Amino acid sequence: MLKLTAIFFLTIGHVHGAAYKQVVINEYGPPDVLQVVNQAKLPEPGLGEVRVKVLAAGVSFTDTMVRKGIYVGVEAEFPFSPGYDLVGIVDKLGPGVEGITVGQRVADLTVYGSYTEYAIRPANSLVAVPDNVDPVEAVSLVLSYTTAYQMLHRVGDLKAGQTVLIHGASGAVGMALAQIGKVAGLKMFGTASTAKQDFVENLGVSPIDYKTENFVEKVMSATENQGVDVVFDAVSIDNFQRSFSTLKPGGKLITYGFYSQSLSSEAGDSFQMVKEFLKWKWLQLRWKWFSSEGRSADFYSITDLRKSHPDWFREDLEALFQLLANKEISPEIWKTFPLSEAVQAHQLLEQGKVRGKIVLRVAE
Numbered sequence: 001m002l003k004l005t006a007i008f009f010l011t012i013g014h015v016h017g018a019a020y021k022q023v024v025i026n027e028y029g030p031p032d033v034l035q036v037v038n039q040a041k042l043p044e045p046g047l048g049e050v051r052v053k054v055l056a057a058g059v060s061f062t063d064t065m066v067r068k069g070i071y072v073g074v075e076a077e078f079p080f081s082p083g084y085d086l087v088g089i090v091d092k093l094g095p096g097v098e099g100i101t102v103g104q105r106v107a108d109l110t111v112y113g114s115y116t117e118y119a120i121r122p123a124n125s126l127v128a129v130p131d132n133v134d135p136v137e138a139v140s141l142v143l144s145y146t147t148a149y150q151m152l153h154r155v156g157d158l159k160a161g162q163t164v165l166i167h168g169a170s171g172a173v174g175m176a177l178a179q180i181g182k183v184a185g186l187k188m189f190g191t192a193s194t195a196k197q198d199f200v201e202n203l204g205v206s207p208i209d210y211k212t213e214n215f216v217e218k219v220m221s222a223t224e225n226q227g228v229d230v231v232f233d234a235v236s237i238d239n240f241q242r243s244f245s246t247l248k249p250g251g252k253l254i255t256y257g258f259y260s261q262s263l264s265s266e267a268g269d270s271f272q273m274v275k276e277f278l279k280w281k282w283l284q285l286r287w288k289w290f291s292s293e294g295r296s297a298d299f300y301s302i303t304d305l306r307k308s309h310p311d312w313f314r315e316d317l318e319a320l321f322q323l324l325a326n327k328e329i330s331p332e333i334w335k336t337f338p339l340s341e342a343v344q345a346h347q348l349l350e351q352g353k354v355r356g357k358i359v360l361r362v363a364e
């Protein structure tokens with residue numbers, strides 16, 4: 001079970017002379033449960049830990065699930081700070097830390113805890129960030145692009161010239177799949193709602209309007225009934241079934257979320273029950289799909305893969321920082337918000353208007 005490493009000295013509202021600001025939640029609920037608090041004392045790094053002065057924190061759909069209490073894997077006690085990833089500057093080293101220097105720029109996948117001016121992180125989970133990249137762009141890579149990179153290269157094992165279908169191609173992970181897929185020389189189809197068709201086309205993806213078109217028919221006719229090598233789908237179980245029917249023999253469906261169910265869930269919903277139901281349906285589907293001309297289906301989780309292959313997480317994020325420094329990828333930052341406007345950032349994300357990524361700019 002994950003444990004909070006910071007000790008909270010909470011005083012809600014403005015306190016003169018506070019050491020630092022942090023966004024915390026005291027209960028699960030809508031965006032306005034995100035509260036800005038002033039902490040009276042900077043947190044101190046313990047053995048093997050580092051204090052990081054946060055420059056930028058990503059805002060992700062997954063953070064909205066953590067806020068609603070429907071994200072399995074975060075069991076922090078209230079009050080706690082959400083926020084799946086950060087980029088910052090090493091501010092203080094705890095005892096026993098070697099190989100990291102104060103002032104160095106670093107990134108981390110926190111899962112929760114990055115909506116803060118100062119965070120305590122285990123030294124061995126930090127990844128160095130090149131000095132010549134913008135922290136806002138850099139933080140966009142940590143969750144969204146690493147997810148995309150690992151699904152493309154570690155799970156999908158895709159090669160230049162192969163064909164993929166990307167659902168939600170205008171979203172943070174979808175955009176990342178498109179940009180990294182372009183570098184890899186893939187032929188790409190992508191679904192998005194009507195207003196986002198141009199955005200998706202500009203990413204080098206053949207857009208499909210899932211609101212007005214049947215994506216199965218569109219993909220099959222554009223590939224002369226061959227189908228695609230891999231589909232990336234985080235929409236819903238129903239969508240997974242339709243996606244599976246667009247695969248070539250030997251093709252792979254890579255699922256990685258349940259966006260529709262998650263968006264419509266309220267705080268207090270027993271998401272665990274929904275998850276159990278989804279798991280049961282998922283097992284049924286996998287049984288049905290088993291040995292269907294070599295087609296297969298898998299579920300990707302960034303935290304599970306990081307646990308089993310921490311070296312891959314580090315290598316892949318470093319590879320992405322290099323692609324960013326070389327300008328081979330360039331995340332579309334739809335909007336940035338100050339830390340104090342985390343509520344507005346979550347509202348905007350849940351309205352479904354964002355194309356690309358939104359980020360909290362915590363410090364200059």
Ligand SMILES: NC(=O)c1ccc[n+]([C@@H]2O[C@H](COP(=O)([O-])OP(=O)(O)OC[C@H]3O[C@@H](n4cnc5c(N)ncnc54)[C@H](OP(=O)(O)O)[C@@H]3O)[C@@H](O)[C@H]2O)c1
Nearest residue numbers: 061147168171172173191192193234256257259300301302
């Ligand atoms: N398993 C993992 O390790 C992992 C890692 C990161 C994220 N995720 C999951 O991945 C999903 C996407 O995350 P994100 O950060 O990219 O979210 P996001 O930035 O909010 O993007 C999701 C996009 O999906 C589109 N969409 C909604 N319904 C759709 C449908 N029926 N068909 C096609 N597109 C649809 C939406 O745009 P339009 O509808 O307007 O086109 C939205 O922009 C979430 O469920 C998240 O929890 C999982």
